[in-house]
Structure formats: structure tokens, C-alpha cells
Amino acid sequence: MRCLVTGGSGFIGSHVVDKLISKGARVRIFDMVLPAFRHDVEFYHGSILDLEALRMAISGVDVVFHLAAIADVKDVYEDPYYAEAINVRGTMNVLEASRRSGGRVKKVVYGSTTWVYSEAEGAVVDESVPLHPPTHLYTATKITGEYYCFAYSRLYGLETVVLRYGIPYGPRARDGAVIPIFVNKALRGEPLTIAGDGSQFRKFVYVEDLAEGNVLALKSIAKNKIYNLDGNEKISIRQIAETVREIIGDVKIEYIPARPGDFSGKEVVSQLAKEELGWEPKISFREGVKRYVEWFKETQDKLGVTQLDLNKT
Ligand SMILES: NC(=O)c1ccc[n+]([C@@H]2O[C@H](COP(=O)([O-])OP(=O)(O)OC[C@H]3O[C@@H](n4cnc5c(N)ncnc54)[C@H](O)[C@@H]3O)[C@@H](O)[C@H]2O)c1
Numbered sequence: 001m002r003c004l005v006t007g008g009s010g011f012i013g014s015h016v017v018d019k020l021i022s023k024g025a026r027v028r029i030f031d032m033v034l035p036a037f038r039h040d041v042e043f044y045h046g047s048i049l050d051l052e053a054l055r056m057a058i059s060g061v062d063v064v065f066h067l068a069a070i071a072d073v074k075d076v077y078e079d080p081y082y083a084e085a086i087n088v089r090g091t092m093n094v095l096e097a098s099r100r101s102g103g104r105v106k107k108v109v110y111g112s113t114t115w116v117y118s119e120a121e122g123a124v125v126d127e128s129v130p131l132h133p134p135t136h137l138y139t140a141t142k143i144t145g146e147y148y149c150f151a152y153s154r155l156y157g158l159e160t161v162v163l164r165y166g167i168p169y170g171p172r173a174r175d176g177a178v179i180p181i182f183v184n185k186a187l188r189g190e191p192l193t194i195a196g197d198g199s200q201f202r203k204f205v206y207v208e209d210l211a212e213g214n215v216l217a218l219k220s221i222a223k224n225k226i227y228n229l230d231g232n233e234k235i236s237i238r239q240i241a242e243t244v245r246e247i248i249g250d251v252k253i254e255y256i257p258a259r260p261g262d263f264s265g266k267e268v269v270s271q272l273a274k275e276e277l278g279w280e281p282k283i284s285f286r287e288g289v290k291r292y293v294e295w296f297k298e299t300q301d302k303l304g305v306t307q308l309d310l311n312k313t
Pocket residue numbers: 006007008009010011012013030031032033046047048049066067068069070071072086090111112113114142165166167168
């Protein structure tokens with residue numbers, strides 16, 4: 001099977017690439033940046049805003065995993081106009097290029113987010129819960145992408161699957177998220193700061209578990225459907241700090257007053273993915289953080305070597 005992964009140089013996409021290759025698929029990446037994590041994969045350089053470039057990249061492909069996006073809410077906030085182009089028109093282009101493949105593309109898997117539930121009613125949500133108009137532009141663009149997928153399925157018979165990812169963590173994660181921030185601070189011997197009493201919980205999903213969920217979406221039952229892929233452990237901010245302290249060593253945990261309006265978190269149920277795809281997160285939070293710390297240290301060591309080499313020249 002030949003697969004195209006848009007955004008295959010990014011955090012989640014690169015793990016989807018690894019997982020697909022490990023299962024024997026032939027993989028091609030379409031991205032604006034070179035894949036830094038492996039060099040044995042076919043790479044098409046381009047923007048998803050360029051329909052013709054996408055059409056070329058999609059030729060001969062059976063399944064498209066669409067993960068290219070402006071994925072950081074801060075980036076969306078700072079440049080909503082650009083983010084809308086990539087997340088909305090870019091998604092339309094991926095669907096359109098797949099449609100124009102003349103039936104060669106059998107399925108498009110779309111990487112969405114559990115953030116689409118932010119305004120939904122109830123503390124516990126699954127795929128059947130009606131969505132309400134989002135307050136953040138990021139969520140608005142991701143929901144629009146979902147709607148385009150459903151419309152392409154209905155109108156043109158293009159099979160699509162929407163995967164709503166929970167908060168991912170693991171090797172190659174962006175620096176700005178809570179786990180990377182705590183790990184970075186702990187390794188520098190700086191205290192870990194918690195706003196409030198630290199009891200606010202989140203569920204996190206290890207990025208390789210997410211990648212596995214993407215591969216399982218190839219199953220024939222996953223046709224024009226939505227699946228939540230979220231972690232199964234509720235982890236409080238205090239637990240994150242304590243886990244990082246346990247793994248890295250003695251580091252202070254400090255508490256500061258709570259920030260007004262901190263999102264308390266909804267419980268997203270991933271039962272459908274378990275029943276239909278046989279998907280369940282396998283990596284415990286402690287093991288996932290341990291793997292992240294190992295990767296982070298290795299990367300820092302490599303960077304240190306590079307810096308030394310540069311200093312010599
Ligand atoms: N990281 C999260 O917290 C999170 C959570 C839920 C869902 N998601 C979704 O998962 C997907 C992947 O997110 P990620 O965290 O791996 O993000 P990322 O930023 O690490 O990766 C996105 C990739 O898309 C590429 N890209 C951006 N614009 C492009 C363009 N115009 N043409 C081609 N490639 C382009 C980037 O170069 C990058 O490699 C996104 O759709 C995102 O919305 C992310």
C-alpha cells in the first residue's frame with residue numbers, strides 16, 4: 001500500500017510515517033520542511049496551498065493521511081488569516097486532489113482534535129455529542145476541515161475518516177507544552193511552577209499510540225466515521241510535576257495563585273475506537289514521560305556536539 005502523509009515532517013505526522021513504514025507500507029511525505037527524523041523516505045516538498053503540487057504528490061497513492069496544519073493555537077491566534085488558509089483551504093485541496101485521482105485514492109484520514117468539544121455540553125463527551133460554535137479560530141478551522149471531509153464523502157463518495165486526537169506528548173514534541181516545559185526546567189534544576197493547587201486534570205495521549213490509531217483507521221469499518229483517540233489516564237498538573245521529579249531527580253515544585261478561566265477539561269471517551277478499531281493507548285503516562293526525557297537528553301547532547309563543532313570552526 002502506498003500512503004501519503006501531509007505534515008509528515010511534523011510531530012505527530014513523523015510518528016505516523018514511522019508506524020506505517022514499520023507495518024510495511026510505502027510512504028511519501030508532503031511537507032514544506034524536510035523530514036529531520038529519517039532520511040529513508042520519499043519526500044515531496046511543497047505547500048498544501050498548491051493544488052497542482054499536491055496532485056503530483058498524490059499520484060499513485062492509495063491512502064492520504066492529512067496532518068499538515070497550523071497546529072499551535074498561539075500561531076493561529078497571531079496569524080489567523082494564514083492559519084485559515086492552511087487549515088481550511090489546504091484541507092479542501094487535499095480532498096480535491098484525492099477526488100481528482102480518479103478513484104485511485106481509497107481513503108483520506110484527517111487529523112482533527114478533541115478541542116472541537118470545547119463548547120459541547122456535558123463533562124463527558126463522545127463522537128455522538130453535538131458540537132457548538134467554537135470560540136477559538138483554531139477549533140473553527142479544524143471543525144471546518146471535518147465538515148469538508150463529510151461533504152466530500154457524501155457528494156463524491158470519497159472515503160474519509162476523522163480522528164480527533166487528544167493532547168499528544170512524546171519525542172519530537174514542541175517546546176511550548178506543559179510536559180516539555182517541566183522536563184526542560186527540571187533538567188536545568190529550576191523549580192516547576194503550578195498555577196492553583198494543581199488538581200486540574202488533563203488526559204494525554206502518547207504520540208506513538210496516536211500513530212497506531214492512524215494505522216488502524218485503515219480498517220474497512222473506518223469509513224466516513226469519526227473516532228476519538230484520547231489517553232485513558234486522568235493526569236493532574238501536580239502528577240505531571242511529580243512524575244517529572246521522580247524521573248529526573250530532586251527538583252522543587254512551587255505553587256502560585258490560579259489563573260482566572262483555566263479550562264478544567266472534559267472527559268473524552270474513546271470507546272468507539274476501542275470497539276471498532278481495537279485501539280487503546282498502550283503506553284502509561286510514566287513510561288511516556290520517561291521516553292520523552294530520554295529523547296530530550298539525546299537531542300540536547302547532539303545539539304551540544306553541534307555547538308562545539310561550530311565553535312571550533
Ligand atoms: N499537537 C497537538 O497538540 C495536536 C492536538 C490535536 C490535533 N492536532 C492536529 O494534528 C495534526 C498534526 O499536528 P502536529 O502537532 O504534528 O503539528 P506540527 O506543527 O508538528 O506538524 C505540522 C506539519 O505541517 C507542515 N505544514 C504546515 N503548513 C504546511 C503547508 N502549507 N504545506 C505543507 N505542509 C505544511 C509543517 O511543516 C509541519 O511539519 C494537525 O492537523 C493538528 O491540528 C495536533
